[in-house]
Amino acid sequence: xxxxxxxxxxxxxxxxxxxxxxxxxxxxxxxxxxxxxxxxxxxxxxxxxxxxxxxxxxxxxxxxxxxxxxxxxxxxxxxxxxxxxxxxxxxxxxxxxxxxxxxxxxxxxxxxxxxxxxxxxxxxxxxxxxxxxxxxxxxxxxxxxxxxxxxxxxxxxxxxxxxxxxxxxxxxxxxxxxxxxxxxxxxxxxxxxxxxxxxxxxxxxxxxxxxxxxxxxxxxxxxxxxxxxxxxxxxxxxxxxxxxxxxxxxxxxxx
Amino acid sequence: xxxxxxxxxxxxxxxxxxxxxxxxxxxxxxxxxxxxxxxxxxxxxxxxxxxxxxxxxxxxxxxxxxxxxxxxxxxxxxxxxxxxxxxxxxxxxxxxxxxxxxxxxxxxxxxxxxxxxxxxxxxxxxxxxxxxxxxxxxxxxxxxxxxxxxxxxxxxxxxxxxxxxxxxxxxxxxxxxxxxxxxxxxxxxxxxxxxxxxxxxxxxxxxxxxxxxxxxxxxxxxxxxxxxxxxxxxxxxxxxx
Numbered sequence: 001x002x003x004x005x006x007x008x009x010x011x012x013x014x015x016x017x018x019x020x021x022x023x024x025x026x027x028x029x030x031x032x033x034x035x036x037x038x039x040x041x042x043x044x045x046x047x048x049x050x051x052x053x054x055x056x057x058x059x060x061x062x063x064x065x066x067x068x069x070x071x072x073x074x075x076x077x078x079x080x081x082x083x084x085x086x087x088x089x090x091x092x093x094x095x096x097x098x099x100x101x102x103x104x105x106x107x108x109x110x111x112x113x114x115x116x117x118x119x120x121x122x123x124x125x126x127x128x129x130x131x132x133x134x135x136x137x138x139x140x141x142x143x144x145x146x147x148x149x150x151x152x153x154x155x156x157x158x159x160x161x162x163x164x165x166x167x168x169x170x171x172x173x174x175x176x177x178x179x180x181x182x183x184x185x186x187x188x189x190x191x192x193x194x195x196x197x198x199x200x201x202x203x204x205x206x207x208x209x210x211x212x213x214x215x216x217x218x219x220x221x222x223x224x225x226x227x228x229x230x231x232x233x234x235x236x237x238x239x240x241x242x243x244x245x246x247x248x249x250x251x252x253x254x255x
Numbered sequence: 256x257x258x259x260x261x262x263x264x265x266x267x268x269x270x271x272x273x274x275x276x277x278x279x280x281x282x283x284x285x286x287x288x289x290x291x292x293x294x295x296x297x298x299x300x301x302x303x304x305x306x307x308x309x310x311x312x313x314x315x316x317x318x319x320x321x322x323x324x325x326x327x328x329x330x331x332x333x334x335x336x337x338x339x340x341x342x343x344x345x346x347x348x349x350x351x352x353x354x355x356x357x358x359x360x361x362x363x364x365x366x367x368x369x370x371x372x373x374x375x376x377x378x379x380x381x382x383x384x385x386x387x388x389x390x391x392x393x394x395x396x397x398x399x400x401x402x403x404x405x406x407x408x409x410x411x412x413x414x415x416x417x418x419x420x421x422x423x424x425x426x427x428x429x430x431x432x433x434x435x436x437x438x439x440x441x442x443x444x445x446x447x448x449x450x451x452x453x454x455x456x457x458x459x460x461x462x463x464x465x466x467x468x469x470x471x472x473x474x475x476x477x478x479x480x481x482x483x484x485x486x487x488x489x490x491x492x493x494x495x496x
Contacts, residue, residue: 011341011347012340068341071334071337072338075334078334255306
């Protein structure tokens, strides 16, 4: 398994898209952080950039990569290696290189320009989102036969989590505004890793005051030590669930 | 060496394989023939464990395919389309496959030498022609000296020199008592190599016989003509039944 990860990593570290992705992230991070004297504002901008770009770019690139690697995966499977091992190794190589791109592009500038707990949390959230959307891409890959269809589903998935979900949530809050739904909203947010990451970080950046009464409630719950564990736990769950589902489906998949 | 019993597989409504039973023995080069969509690739992939059968069993050297992936050690597979990650070099691909099986170090590098892959080992897969990629796939299939070879359209994209080299290699391995299963549409390429012929149509086994017997039956000598005659005969048989 380590062998496959190593060689996939070697392949991807020379991949132009990965290199350009890293470079663009780095340019954005440095310019945003230099632009504003107030580091908190810079962090907020980087958070928004992360939540906007990481999901869509990760899921698209990963889906395309998995489909392009399908013949290579077949070749690996003709060797005496376990199926789940091959799948996890290809996932591992890809997830590792995309996380590395994020760590170098956003993490390094953060470390040098505004090191602190908030920066660390942002880097961790960004990497977790990378893992989550790579994992979702893997699930799309094992569930669909056709590459074009797979890419379509990937785009819809990313849009659902970055845009559509919030719309539905606002709709829900408006329709049931009369009722005490704050706890329910905290629960619902766990269904969307992007929102989870956003709320989690906003609370640590002391921007919760901007979010009114719900913000206070979020702060009470997610801002506490247990709240952070809950949020990170949910994010990790979002990585593992699609990953385990993919392995299960892949075991019986015809190639 | 390979025992297939009542193998059935369908994709949706389409029956790709319908109750196939075969026993393949060592020392033979078996040519798997049939029109497009007749189930050749599905049969090969089932033996490799890439396609999961609906009904029936496959055993390789007595090991049931679904139970133990270790049987694949005995098979060298050359796929029809060899696609590799874009930025991997030829050298890296070969090294990776070697590292995957660290306990086997008795390599057969005859084809790597013959195709001159060592000289271009630094080239990335993206920059290779289809034929060169085929050469890499072929070299990998023979690398570990397995007792069974499964070659899917091996000569399709190769230049005449490489194709001759591969054919010589197949003859040599067959003489060494190995089992070679080949699918090919270029029958003239298999002249003198194939010792048995399997003919599939619509997922069903039409005939499985030795080349000599078929030659005697049809009165033809050339593989092309033998098969053409059998196909006409076989078609009539299926229509009558």
